[in-house]
Amino acid sequence: MDRPVSASVPIAFAGYLDGDAPAKDLIQACVHCGFCLPTCPTYAVLGVEMDSPRGRIRLMKNAWEGRISPAAPAFEEHVFGCLDCRACETACPSGVHFGKLVEAARSQVERSRPRPALERLVRWIAFDQILPHHRRLAAMTRLAALARSLGAAAVLRVLGRAVPLGRRLADMLELLPDRVSSQRPPAVTAATGVRRGRVALFEGCVMRSAFGATNAATARVLARNGFEVVVPEAQTCCGALHVHAGEREGGRDLAKRNIAALEGLEVDAIVVNAAGCGANLKEYGWLFKDDPAWAERAERFALKVKDATELLGDSGLAAAPGRIDATVAYDEPCHLLHGQGVSAQPKALLAAIPGLRVVPLKEADWCCGSAGIYNVTHPDLSRELLDRKMAHVAAAGADLLVTANPGCLMQLRAGARSAGLRTEVVHLVDLLDRAYAAGE
Template sequence: MPAATQELRRILDKKVLKECVHCGLCLDYCPTYRVLGHEADSPRGRIYQVRQVYEGKVAPDDADFREHIYACLDCRACMTACPSGVNYGAIVEAARAIAEPISPSEKTVGRAVLGSIFTRKPLLDIAGMGLRVYQRSGLQSAVRKSRVLNVLPHRLREMEAMLGPTQGGIRRYVAPRMTRARGQRRFRVGFIEGCIMPQFFGDTNAATVRVLAANGCEVYSPPKQCCCGALQMHTGDRETARELARRNVDAFGPLQLDAIIINAAGCGSTLKEYGHLLSDDPQYAERAAAFASRVKDVSEFLAAIDLVPPMHPVPLRVTYQDACHLVHGQGIRNQPRKLLKQIPELELVEMKDSDVCCGSAGIYNLTHPDVSVELLDQKMEHVLATGASTVVAPNPGCSMQLAYGAQRAGVDLRLVHVVDLLDRAYRGNV
């Protein structure tokens, strides 16, 4: 039996595969099935293929198996639709842990980039600063107006086009190690900065800390925290994800926190799975489970407490994009909307299919651009139909993807996080 098959049996309980009764109720909810139309690119079809590998009937290096496993967005819409409660996310991530990607782009982005840059803050800082200089200096604008990009391969031109505008100054935002609560302290919370958020969305991170403090939270952000491991998990690099999980458990463990706050949906979904990810590690299993139990998305946390009422009006018409790993991965749907509805003069207009993937899906827009763009174009059609000037998106990947969609459509569209609007409602037009 191949070693990869043995590894699959070690990390995935067969009873999870048997929970699927092949009813097909997931098919209409699966974006890749709707776009590609192949049974093998549906949740039911992929579970069947994983079971074939599990039972030794198909080799783990089979090209068709690998192709269909990596064609999945891992959006988990099927889990919301499934009446049997099949943990499809665990199945596809276990399969990717033993199935080497086929395409060069998946191997390059999924292993070299995620394994080197995202796990090392100094390298990520250099890359992030380079991007901000590229944008702030006017070089990006000049390059796009010239014909320089035309000499690049099509894929590189698309990747450059996906570089949405970054927030803040030349240097990345660094959250203070400790921020005192405004007024009486009600909670003691940790804040996970993330790796993409400080580089691209520093203003949102700063707003998160301010909004938490305004609601009586003493906020701690330990300097030894690191990347959560979400992108590594999605691309099958389970061991790197486990090591990152250990580092975060060590960083936050001694702080005695009421909650650990995250403002990026994809990160939050992975952080909440640390208990499962490290369940076989005798030194970390108990601590990882305790860590995971305290993780809260910022909207989940704020909606559950007695929110300090926002006083300043924010006269905007907005629509809300449900991030897949928030609505399907964590079951958080109403909480962000509840917060938005408490902001004076803010008009929330729901878009059609708000909980269908926008096509970002981690690095999917880089590895499967054709499917990604088709999903993005569908999403932009629904966004524009609302007449909203602003889209609220609770995940950095969604924000960058939708900014790219606005650029493709030639429209002026602002992308914000729920906490950006709450912060404005607390502080006024500052």
């Protein structure tokens, strides 16, 4: 059902509402060459120009020219239909920052028209009452994991034959990992051997609440390689899901809390092991570009952010991992490859593990369909992309499928279970930690 148009924003509204609008200079950088089209998953599946980066940029330009309102249903459909995977950025010869454009456009949609009361309630609960609160998110995750272990997903699928929401909830339960952990690393983990630096570990919200064991593994791996690791208590959710969903002010509020909590630390880097979080943290400067009070602080903060694989790959491993005899395929997280330009370093880390045989994975640079909360808001298209990915994983025949982002981990594990594959999906840092344990 279409959302009602706000009385204060007529359907013929020319242009946008505020400084969060898609930047004209970024729009004008697009020369409409079409190099992005073959790399865009939604265009590949749907075959619709308006569901390509070029088409969406045309829509944004039309809004500046008064040809369409950001309140128009068609504008919302195509802008929110984007995965925000940023594959188009890697392909673009003009260097168009499409992620910044589409996230800005979504913020204008949210400002232009009120969502129905139920949607507003769901968003308020998710974005304001759960994601920024670690204990609440951890409790909800444990409860959902328990429900899944008791067969709730099967029950919901039966109910879904009559009530579509049942199938949606079942799909969400299937995304949960088999084991959830909110284990936290020590406040300080001393460096082993020659000290090469001091870093702060950014725990994130989903990582801290469901993949705490991976955070602990990250601290151990960094320490083994000469980095003292501190884990600040005051940090919170990075705000990536808020920004992706057009909830820009909520994202800024969380960013301010993180900047205030971490900017005074005497560390060489702020290390993150979730690709989506890292891409957002590195763009805090852009998020505050029009705020004189925060712009410089945000930019300084962003320059310190490093993905764990980026730091380890650039620094080189100081400690040799133990042997793991297995075949492995690497699926590149979109916001690590396209959002941060980090690709060679994770592959170098895999190559450094004795016994591993890396096999090619077709379309390893394509989105798996997770894309933040895309698998919740657009389950059918997400599933189609996941099935495509699983066909390539099956063809690769690897023992291990490696990635480096929690959303990807959950999506790929659910896909492997559904496809009946025995391939284990593992975070790269967990694999490194496993290799170090094997060498002891």
